[in-house]
Amino acid sequence: MISAIGIDIGGTNTVVGLVAGSVVLERRVMRTKGATDLDRYVKDIAHIIEAIALDYPHCNIVGIGIGAPNADAVSGHIYHPVNLPWKGEVPLTQLLTARTGLRSYLINDATAAVIGEMRFGNSSNLTDFMVITLGTGIGSGIVANGQLVSGIGGLAGELGHVIAVPGGRSCSCGRSGCLETYASATGLVNTAIERVRSGADTVLNSKPVMDITAEYVYNAALAGDAVAIGVFEHTGFILGTTLADVIALLAPQALVFMGGLAHAGDMLLVPVAQAADAGMLKALKGRVAFTRSVLPDSDAAILGAAQLVFDNR
Numbered sequence: 517m518i519s520a521i522g523i524d525i526g527g528t529n530t531v532v533g534l535v536a537g538s539v540v541l542e543r544r545v546m547r548t549k550g551a552t553d554l555d556r557y558v559k560d561i562a563h564i565i566e567a568i569a570l571d572y573p574h575c576n577i578v579g580i581g582i583g584a585p586n587a588d589a590v591s592g593h594i595y596h597p598v599n600l601p602w603k604g605e606v607p608l609t610q611l612l613t614a615r616t617g618l619r620s621y622l623i624n625d626a627t628a629a630v631i632g633e634m635r636f637g638n639s640s641n642l643t644d645f646m647v648i649t650l651g652t653g654i655g656s657g658i659v660a661n662g663q664l665v666s667g668i669g670g671l672a673g674e675l676g677h678v679i680a681v682p683g684g685r686s687c688s689c690g691r692s693g694c695l696e697t698y699a700s701a702t703g704l705v706n707t708a709i710e711r712v713r714s715g716a717d718t719v720l721n722s723k724p725v726m727d728i729t730a731e732y733v734y735n736a737a738l739a740g741d742a743v744a745i746g747v748f749e750h751t752g753f754i755l756g757t758t759l760a761d762v763i764a765l766l767a768p769q770a771l772v773f774m775g776g777l778a779h780a781g782d783m784l785l786v787p788v789a790q791a792a793d794a795g796m797l798k799a800l801k802g803r804v805a806f807t808r809s810v811l812p813d814s815d816a817a818i819l820g821a822a823q824l825v826f827d828n829r
């Protein structure tokens with residue numbers, strides 16, 4: 517069976533998947549965070565691919581597709597990836613091909629997720645939508661008139677670096693107040709830490725601030741902690757207000773959320789939809805769907821990245 521490896525490189529984890537057609541047969545997770553030794557990291561990916569090949573002898577793996585932040589599809593290099601542990605220019609496809617002997621292709625991670633969602637997700641019948649991945653950072657991609665909007669060097673659709681709070685938190689991109697610094701999992705945690713440090717009466721105080729995670733804030737909110745609920749409301753307000761502008765610009769049929777923070781579901785998406793609705797152009801009210809991708813985490817990016825291999829055969 518003709519198969520491909522699809523890799524989703526996120527700021528926290530890297531997921532290596534085995535794809536045949538539209539099916540992800542296998543997913544193996546390794547850490548990205550802290551993997552400062554690039555050679556070691558590439559070697560670890562190659563070992564996972566070897567192990568997958570041994571476990572699936574009926575699969576003929578014909579190449580590797582990689583979705584990563586700041587990726588240049590033409591050179592196969594990652595440039596100055598702010599959420600990844602390597603600096604400068606990383607010739608990832610060349611390194612992986614040298615290590616595995618397999619042809620490798622690189623694409624922006626958000627673009628990979630959009631392609632996966634377009635072809636295999638619940639948006640395959642839509643012509644105008646935006647995919648928003650809420651993870652360590654924020655990834656996003658735009659589909660307009662049934663086409664992926666790529667812009668110069670595939671850099672279009674960087675919603676995470678739209679300024680949501682003028683003069684706000686400093687962002688790793690060098691600007692201040694970017695949406696990513698508030699509405700990613702990292703941003704949500706920082707809001708929670710701010711509230712703890714301001715002396716709020718909350719169960720979040722029961723952990724050292726360094727150990728607070730988005731999941732921990734979510735569980736506290738689920739248990740009824742008013743401060744934790746407020747953190748989600750604040751995050752949702754900032755995201756929803758920014759999305760009202762996006763909606764004015766694109767008039768999309770849907771906004772499709774994925775990524776770890778999207779698992780918070782209504783806790784986040786209800787305040788997002790409320791804020792977006794409050795700021796939305798009247799002509800568009802009630803006409804834009806706020807949905808979560810039906811694809812399991814990472815699968816959209818894995819499927820989209822693997823398509824590069826199949827498309828280039």
Ligand SMILES: [Zn+2]
Pocket residue numbers: 676677687688689690691694696
């Ligand atoms: Zn930024």
